[in-house]
Amino acid sequence: MVFMRPVVRSVTYFAPLVKELSELEMVLDRAATLLEEAGKALESRGYSVFSKRVSLPQNELGLPKVLELVDKTGAISRGVLVSVGSQPIRKADLEDVAHVLVNGMYASLLFDYERPIDASKTASTVIHRVSEVDPVAGTRLAIGFHERPLETPYFPDSTSSGVEGIGLSFLYPEYLRRLAESGASVSRAFDKLGEEVDSVVHLVKGVTGLRVVVDYSLSPWKDNSVVRLMEAIGYYARKPGFHFGVMTLNAEIRRIATSSGLASGFNEVMLPYAEDDSLVRLGSRGALTAYDLLSYTSVCVAGPDMIVVPWSVDDLEMFILDTYSVSLVKARPAALRVIPVTREPTETVDLGKFGRIPVIPYYPRR
Structure with missing residues (x-):
């Protein structure tokens, strides 16, 4: 293959x-x-x-x-x-x-x-x-x-340290999924990823002559889905075990990031709602809430991200406080990106390159 x-x-x-x-x-x-x-x-x-x-x-x-x-x-x-x-x-x-x-x-x-x-x-x-x-x-x-600015290639929460350099990030859920389905263990799949990253770093250093850092975060884009990868290794969103699966992947990210000596930024599993087609499908069925995504943050997702919610200044204020609380206990950099709109859950809003995204509620409706 x-x-x-x-x-x-x-x-x-x-x-x-x-x-x-x-x-x-x-x-x-x-x-x-x-x-x-x-x-x-x-x-x-x-x-x-x-x-x-x-x-x-x-x-x-x-x-x-x-x-x-x-x-x-x-x-x-x-x-x-x-x-x-x-x-x-x-x-x-x-x-x-x-x-x-x-x-x-x-x-x-x-x-x-x-x-x-x-x-x-x-x-x-x-x-x-x-x-x-x-x-x-x-x-x-x-x-x-986080109390200090974070140097990461992941936007929007990115600030240069003021020292010229290059930051790299990678889109690799499907890459890992194919390795896993071919029989590779999760650890072996991440080892292969680390080899690819090293090759890219070497090439970019040679071309630019600058220092190079990497944010090893695992993040999706549409059908190159973190949730789909999780399913391939036996863990399903909104079902028991998904938190453990997130933590398992996060441990591998930390392992290769730490050993590389190149890590900068979040270096965590990411589950940006509007960027992962599998999450969007859950949202379109009314099967996902903002608090589901916040709960995954507790076991090493980098933060509730790209969440489209109903318009409510008060609800968002409380959600921000809850996110702050989780990040404080977790003691890792986190970021929040929320888009409030005047729509009801499962109705959609046009977010440009992200497509039409269904609104999700903050918490399950009774």
Whole structure:
């Protein structure tokens, strides 16, 4: 049997810290060149590149000016995803944050651990405000549950450390599933993945001359489904044992991430609702809730992600507090991405590249 290669989910340029807009313009031009060269090199070796991204560090240049410069360079129009990085929720200019989101950039707000109730109210209000203007813009905002910015190729909760480099992530549920169905153990399948990742890292280092880090998180895209992989190894969503299955996969991710010395970011199983066709099918039948996904977070999912829920500022405020509570006990970086809409459960909303996604309730209806 000929096996597919894992997809390079993203090649992300981590921008250096600059003090002038003119310097940032040069940085963005350099990013475009390096991403193009890396992409061509990977494709010449048989790897498919899903997306190219630029993650900016926290800076004092002002978000509107950064947006204007990104527009000038044409990065977004060329298909490059751009994150302006994390902003502390109690210090951020929320109007500026909303403005960059609506205009195509990504951002995250760092949760305030000292004032969780106030922070949850602010976060819920901002999320609703952005989603009201455009639900697709809501997909570009995360609430980060970690005290310091996180350098990861996974958006929206991505902030460059300010040291130039490249971040890689991989799309590999189907790759693992095929290995498992051919008789490979889960551990052997992850060993094979690690070999592929090492090859990609070596190639990208050679092309760019930069440091390279990897977020080994297992995440889906549509039919390249984490849930489908879980089923192949005997664990089914919404049935007993699924939490254990998530934990089992997470242990393997941690093993290869730790041994590599390259890990940066979340390095966890991810179950973004709107990005996994198997989860979306459950949502369309009314068989999945936001609290189901939060419960999986307790055993090492990186956070409740891409959840489309009914419009309710109060319910989301409480859900944010519950997510904060789980992340605090878990003591691992987590992120939340929720899109509230004026629809009822099982009704759908158009989320652009994600397709038409069914709304799920926060908790089971009586």
